[in-house]
Amino acid sequence: MKNLFVVMFFFVLTQMSCKYYSQSSDLDLLRKYEKQTKEILDSALENRKGYNYLTELCGFGHRLSGSDNSIKAIKWAEAKMKELGFDNVWLQPVMVPRWVRGNVEKATIVNSRQFNGRKLSISALGRSIGTEKNGITAGVLEVKSTKELKALGYKVKGKIIFVNKHFNETNFNTFTSYGEVANERYNGPLECAKYGAVAMILRSATSKYDNIPHTGVTAPFDSLKAIPSAAIGLIDADFLSKALQKDPDLKIKLNLSCKNEDEVQSYNVIGEIKGSEFPEEVIVIGGHFDCWDVSCGAHDDGAGCIQTMEVLDLFKRLNIKPKRTVRCVFFINEENGTRGGIEYGKYAKASGEKHIAAIESDRGAFTPRGFYVDSDSVKYGKIKMWLPLLEETGIDWIKKGGSGVDISKIESCKTKIGFVPDWQHYFDYHHSANDEIDAVSPRELELGTAAIAIMTLLLSEEGI
Amino acid sequence: MKNLFVVMFFFVLTQMSCKYYSQSSDLDLLRKYEKQTKEILDSALENRKGYNYLTELCGFGHRLSGSDNSIKAIKWAEAKMKELGFDNVWLQPVMVPRWVRGNVEKATIVNSRQFNGRKLSISALGRSIGTEKNGITAGVLEVKSTKELKALGYKVKGKIIFVNKHFNETNFNTFTSYGEVANERYNGPLECAKYGAVAMILRSATSKYDNIPHTGVTAPFDSLKAIPSAAIGLIDADFLSKALQKDPDLKIKLNLSCKNEDEVQSYNVIGEIKGSEFPEEVIVIGGHFDCWDVSCGAHDDGAGCIQTMEVLDLFKRLNIKPKRTVRCVFFINEENGTRGGIEYGKYAKASGEKHIAAIESDRGAFTPRGFYVDSDSVKYGKIKMWLPLLEETGIDWIKKGGSGVDISKIESCKTKIGFVPDWQHYFDYHHSANDEIDAVSPRELELGTAAIAIMTLLLSEEGI
Numbered sequence: 055m056k057n058l059f060v061v062m063f064f065f066v067l068t069q070m071s072c073k074y075y076s077q078s079s080d081l082d083l084l085r086k087y088e089k090q091t092k093e094i095l096d097s098a099l100e101n102r103k104g105y106n107y108l109t110e111l112c113g114f115g116h117r118l119s120g121s122d123n124s125i126k127a128i129k130w131a132e133a134k135m136k137e138l139g140f141d142n143v144w145l146q147p148v149m150v151p152r153w154v155r156g157n158v159e160k161a162t163i164v165n166s167r168q169f170n171g172r173k174l175s176i177s178a179l180g181r182s183i184g185t186e187k188n189g190i191t192a193g194v195l196e197v198k199s200t201k202e203l204k205a206l207g208y209k210v211k212g213k214i215i216f217v218n219k220h221f222n223e224t225n226f227n228t229f230t231s232y233g234e235v236a237n238e239r240y241n242g243p244l245e246c247a248k249y250g251a252v253a254m255i256l257r258s259a260t261s262k263y264d265n266i267p268h269t270g271v272t273a274p275f276d277s278l279k280a281i282p283s284a285a286i287g288l289i290d291a292d293f294l295s296k297a298l299q300k301d302p303d304l305k306i307k308l309n310l311s312c313k314n315e316d317e318v319q320s321y322n323v324i325g326e327i328k329g330s331e332f333p334e335e336v337i338v339i340g341g342h343f344d345c346w347d348v349s350c351g352a353h354d355d356g357a358g359c360i361q362t363m364e365v366l367d368l369f370k371r372l373n374i375k376p377k378r379t380v381r382c383v384f385f386i387n388e389e390n391g392t393r394g395g396i397e398y399g400k401y402a403k404a405s406g407e408k409h410i411a412a413i414e415s416d417r418g419a420f421t422p423r424g425f426y427v428d429s430d431s432v433k434y435g436k437i438k439m440w441l442p443l444l445e446e447t448g449i450d451w452i453k454k455g456g457s458g459v460d461i462s463k464i465e466s467c468k469t470k471i472g473f474v475p476d477w478q479h480y481f482d483y484h485h486s487a488n489d490e491i492d493a494v495s496p497r498e499l500e501l502g503t504a505a506i507a508i509m510t511l512l513l514s515e516e517g518i
Numbered sequence: 519m520k521n522l523f524v525v526m527f528f529f530v531l532t533q534m535s536c537k538y539y540s541q542s543s544d545l546d547l548l549r550k551y552e553k554q555t556k557e558i559l560d561s562a563l564e565n566r567k568g569y570n571y572l573t574e575l576c577g578f579g580h581r582l583s584g585s586d587n588s589i590k591a592i593k594w595a596e597a598k599m600k601e602l603g604f605d606n607v608w609l610q611p612v613m614v615p616r617w618v619r620g621n622v623e624k625a626t627i628v629n630s631r632q633f634n635g636r637k638l639s640i641s642a643l644g645r646s647i648g649t650e651k652n653g654i655t656a657g658v659l660e661v662k663s664t665k666e667l668k669a670l671g672y673k674v675k676g677k678i679i680f681v682n683k684h685f686n687e688t689n690f691n692t693f694t695s696y697g698e699v700a701n702e703r704y705n706g707p708l709e710c711a712k713y714g715a716v717a718m719i720l721r722s723a724t725s726k727y728d729n730i731p732h733t734g735v736t737a738p739f740d741s742l743k744a745i746p747s748a749a750i751g752l753i754d755a756d757f758l759s760k761a762l763q764k765d766p767d768l769k770i771k772l773n774l775s776c777k778n779e780d781e782v783q784s785y786n787v788i789g790e791i792k793g794s795e796f797p798e799e800v801i802v803i804g805g806h807f808d809c810w811d812v813s814c815g816a817h818d819d820g821a822g823c824i825q826t827m828e829v830l831d832l833f834k835r836l837n838i839k840p841k842r843t844v845r846c847v848f849f850i851n852e853e854n855g856t857r858g859g860i861e862y863g864k865y866a867k868a869s870g871e872k873h874i875a876a877i878e879s880d881r882g883a884f885t886p887r888g889f890y891v892d893s894d895s896v897k898y899g900k901i902k903m904w905l906p907l908l909e910e911t912g913i914d915w916i917k918k919g920g921s922g923v924d925i926s927k928i929e930s931c932k933t934k935i936g937f938v939p940d941w942q943h944y945f946d947y948h949h950s951a952n953d954e955i956d957a958v959s960p961r962e963l964e965l966g967t968a969a970i971a972i973m974t975l976l977l978s979e980e981g982i
Contacts, residue, residue, distance in 0.1 A: 095688060095690070096688045099687045099688045100687060100688055223563045223564060223961070224559060224560040224563045224564055226559070226909075226910045226911060226912055226965065261961065421885075421940050421942050423914065424914075445690075446690045447690060448690055448942075450887065450888075450914035450915055451914055476885050476940060478885050478912075478959065478961055478962055478965070479959070479961075495942065495943070497687070497725065497942055497943075498942055501690065501942070
């Protein structure tokens with residue numbers, strides 16, 4: 055029994071000492087960054103510089119890829135990064151599609167004694183073709199989902215399909231609900247065309263009950279003959295649904311002048327602070343610079359760009375010299391092609407630079423809640439240990455999860471992180487005329503900036 | 519060595535089996551409530567009944583304790599609880615102070631060539647006396663805090679003290695910043711009077727930069743001669759501060775018609791569902807029914823009352839028969855006396871009922887973040903195990919912390935819980951004309967209701 059106790063004693067001692075060292079080094083890490091993280095939070099919230107930058111950016115109006123507006127904004131961003139004194143600032147050329155909405159966008163009820171002349175609040179969907187000059191006039195078939203089309207067979211032919219799929223209000227995670235409707239939007243026109251429909255009108259993918267339509271991209275038609283498509287505001291979607299019950303023979307006259315033009319030159323905007331110890335190791339932080347042409351895209355994704363630019367600005371003004379290179383990338387064309395993300399991915403591969411981590415902010419400028427980490431479990435475990443340093447910015451959790459569309463194209467990068475703010479209201483604004491600067495809370499935007507800045511600092515100083 | 523291995527073997531086995539059983543019973547608990555918690559969330563978000571109740575309640579206007587309005591609203595609440603079919607509904611008599619604002623509330627700059635006649639946006643502070651009919655006209659002394667008064671000595675005498683204490687924007691927890699300013703508000707008039715000032719004007723305790731003043735309670739004067747006090751909107755606070763730099767001799771003419779009248783009869787509104795197995799064990803859930811007289815108190819605390827009433831309504835419509843009695847209490851007079859909480863506390867003591875737990879919702883109707891639990895560590899540990907059932911409502915954490923003012927008066931209750939939603943914007947609305955129904959997101963309100971309902975269900979079914 056004596057041996058037993060000796061062995062047990064050492065066993066317990068080993069366990070205790072492991073525990074002790076592990077805790078001690080964890081605490082040292084927290085102590086090391088306690089002051090800097092507080093300075094970052096204070097400076098973000100007190101000075102609200104990012105909010106001012108976002109206000110400036112919103113002054114340009116929309117930034118749809120390939121638009122003249124987007125080029126003006128790109129030049130502003132390049133000049134701003136230079137003005138802020140980043141070590142290197144450059145434009146990365148990207149060819150992007152050019153889709154133009156034009157001036158005509160009308161849907162009017164005709165062929166109905168009761169509802170004749172009633173105009174509906176619509177917005178052409180991205181990549182949609184226009185109608186002929188005199189519009190398309192056709193009967194309307196309402197479905198809850200394009201999955202119903204197959205069973206409806208010949209009834210679809212020659213009709214405008216009204217996809218009245220509701221945003222599921224019972225999901226806490228609104229992105230789940232959005233995904234369901236966005237899938238109808240993306241593939242819907244193709245499905246409708248397959249069964250002989252002449253156009254598609256989609257209930258807007260939003261949780262906000264108003265009459266503002268929410269646009270968004272649709273799938274390319276390739277060999278199939280394209281048909282036009284538009285989103286309709288929720289109030290008019292409900293109106294149309296009731297009107298169809300009362301008068302199933304009503305028709306809609308749809309006039310859209312949108313068109314796809316030749317691809318044009320555009321750019322990712324890139325700015326970086328070189329690493330002081332490991333300049334060859336790169337951390338990318340960014341959002342997408344383009345937005346739909348119905349607002350200035352304040353939340354989607356002006357905010358994400360500005361937050362990540364302000365991270366570098368915070369480092370400059372707080373005299374933080376990151377050990378590793380921190381590179382801010384404004385990706386172009388996320389909304390209708392992801393060309394910016396793809397181009398950066400190609401560059402990352404060709405340059406041979408070591409991309410150790412990437413953070414994307416593309417879920418709006420709301421109060422921070424967490425970070426999703428896409429990495430192996432060891433890297434994930436290391437990042438999770440940093441949570442206490444992030445909690446004062448509103449970060450309650452770090453979980454495994456998806457990061458973002460643009461950074462997903464950096465294949466060699468093994469740690470991809472998505473910033474996750476409160477998602478209750480993102481789809482109130484997303485892809486609509488509601489997404490203007492007044493929808494952004496300066497305080498919430500800056501809390502997000504601080505969260506991303508602290509995560510970036512830790513990745514840069516501790517490595518991953 | 520053989521013995522050693524035998525002992526080690528059993529040691530490891532015991533550890534494994536403990537782990538196994540503990541996990542198994544945890545999982546059983548989660549499985550048991552998985553369906554019900556989803557039903558609660560779905561029903562709250564789909565039907566939004568609470569939001570409709572809150573809209574009805576807001577139709578009455580403000581509910582300041584002792585006001586005629588508050589009595590009308592109390593009768594509505596009693597009738598509503600009866601209509602919803604609760605087992606018992608009653609009014610609990612409470613004597614409350616009656617403070618009346620009256621029609622006159624003016625602050626005008628006089629004795630200044632540059633600023634003469636400029637009106638300032640103010641709101642009398644609760645419990646303030648009025649001025650004489652012709653008002654008080656006096657010079658103004660600006661301080662950052664009433665702590666400065668002692669050093670200023672004789673300069674304070676005869677002056678209107680302008681306490682220009684800023685809301686600290688760098689705290690993630692806005693309640694911390696509020697506490698600092700609220701302390702100036704509560705004790706400020708007393709301090710000013712002590713040093714001979716004739717009135718106090720306070721920079722509003724808010725994070726929202728607009729010109730709406732935010733009222734709130736002040737301390738009783740007791741033996742000291744009372745002086746009047748008012749809050750000033752942030753834009754005018756900054757204006758006044760700059761004006762004083764340019765013209766230190768300007769005076770303010772302050773006219774307030776507010777007064778303290780005799781106490782009047784009021785009521786807590788109480789409704790309950792009797793427990794099916796342990797009716798003698800009571801869980802109190804509630805908020806405070808009174809609000810300041812400058813808005814309908816949609817967030818503060820109409821929302822908290824309605825959320826807890828909807829918990830009982832959810833149980834009724836989902837046919838949930840709680841094992842323990844669940845009692846919803848609308849406490850009166852939290853804002854300026856806590857008489858409702860004190861009265862309920864006395865009743866709880868005298869009745870000898872076993873109050874096993876209480877939940878208060880008084881931090882606004884924003885997206886849920888967590889629950890604070892005030893209990894011993896064993897009870898706290900038990901509640902923490904329920905977190906996975908709450909996460910779909912937005913609850914990220916359960917921590918030890920303060921519960922709420924009203925339920926703190928139930929002395930025998932050993933588990934007091936405070937519902938904690940996102941706090942970034944509570945003080946944008948709090949105690950001001952901004953706190954109207956349009957400031958409330960139906961979705962966020964109902965997520966809170968679902969969170970409180972699930973917590974209540976678990977307390978009722980599992981005990982504590």
